[in-house]
Amino acid sequence: MTLPDYLTDAVHEVVGPVSRVEAVGGGCIAEAARITAGGTAYFLKFGAGDVVQTFAAEAMGLQTLREAGSPLVIPKVVACKSEAATGFLLLEWLEQTRPTPALWEKLGRGLAELHQTEGTAYGFEADNFIGQTPQSNACRPDWVYFFRDQRLEPQVKLAQQQGRWDTRWNALRVRLYQRLPELLPVSPPRSLLHGDLWGGNHLATTSGPALIDPAVYYGHRETDLAMTELFGGFDARFYTAYREAWPLEPGYDTRREVYNLYHLINHLNLFGSGYAGSVARLLKRFGS
Numbered sequence: 001m002t003l004p005d006y007l008t009d010a011v012h013e014v015v016g017p018v019s020r021v022e023a024v025g026g027g028c029i030a031e032a033a034r035i036t037a038g039g040t041a042y043f044l045k046f047g048a049g050d051v052v053q054t055f056a057a058e059a060m061g062l063q064t065l066r067e068a069g070s071p072l073v074i075p076k077v078v079a080c081k082s083e084a085a086t087g088f089l090l091l092e093w094l095e096q097t098r099p100t101p102a103l104w105e106k107l108g109r110g111l112a113e114l115h116q117t118e119g120t121a122y123g124f125e126a127d128n129f130i131g132q133t134p135q136s137n138a139c140r141p142d143w144v145y146f147f148r149d150q151r152l153e154p155q156v157k158l159a160q161q162q163g164r165w166d167t168r169w170n171a172l173r174v175r176l177y178q179r180l181p182e183l184l185p186v187s188p189p190r191s192l193l194h195g196d197l198w199g200g201n202h203l204a205t206t207s208g209p210a211l212i213d214p215a216v217y218y219g220h221r222e223t224d225l226a227m228t229e230l231f232g233g234f235d236a237r238f239y240t241a242y243r244e245a246w247p248l249e250p251g252y253d254t255r256r257e258v259y260n261l262y263h264l265i266n267h268l269n270l271f272g273s274g275y276a277g278s279v280a281r282l283l284k285r286f287g288s
Helices: 005-015 049-067 101-115 143-161 167-183 222-230 236-245 252-271 273-287
Strands: 018-023 031-037 040-046 077-081 088-092 128-130 133-135 191-193 202-205 208-211 217-219
Touching: 005 018, 005 031, 005 040, 005 077, 005 088, 049 077, 049 088, 049 128, 101 191, 101 208, 101 236, 133 143, 133 252, 143 167, 143 217, 143 252, 167 252, 167 273, 191 222, 222 236, 222 252, 252 273
Parallel strands: none
Antiparallel strands: 018 031, 031 040, 040 088, 077 088, 128 133, 191 217, 202 208
């Protein structure tokens, strides 16, 4: 793999001459590489167009998670530039290993500890992205209305703009919004969240379980757990360890579905009609 000249020069300014570049797979938004400079390996994320604007938000999220003091491994941000034509994100390289029962348990306990970091309101000091979709983090004192106005409704409006929202869902949506105060807690602990915790955003590393690619904000901790169950990939030991560290309130199984509606509408917006059936199912369940 060969880096563009502008990128080679920019990275050189930060860590010195690059001696090796290896492509890294797994991303669907940006390009990625493992680079070596001065005998040290780094993770480099880069791209063109709108993807570049996500790098600064990601860097801010990683720094916020690092400052929380959780035992989970969070990659250090080495450099970040978000100029439209020349942006990149450079992180420390995390050496991956095979997940073990002990690592899964550490991930569960570590996430519970992370969630005990509390904010003063629901939201975050800056907007960021969920995937490549803008995520509004305007702070609210009430969780129910934050989730309605800063999570569900922006995704609905985007789906309408893109012609992916079925007009037959409108009445179901209105009814769901009316029911949110009975479905969700009004003022749960304002936990620091990863925000996009699907299976591809945690790693088993030689230093311990790690979190990457966050979409951080302060909210109900169950939203992180709900997303871990949306697409699978998390061992049962993870859930056992989390619940032992911080038990969940009754009714989580229902709230999980409400929270995952946000991610399903986002996937409808990002990837198309393949997610329409899942969106319709949840809207009918809670809006009928």
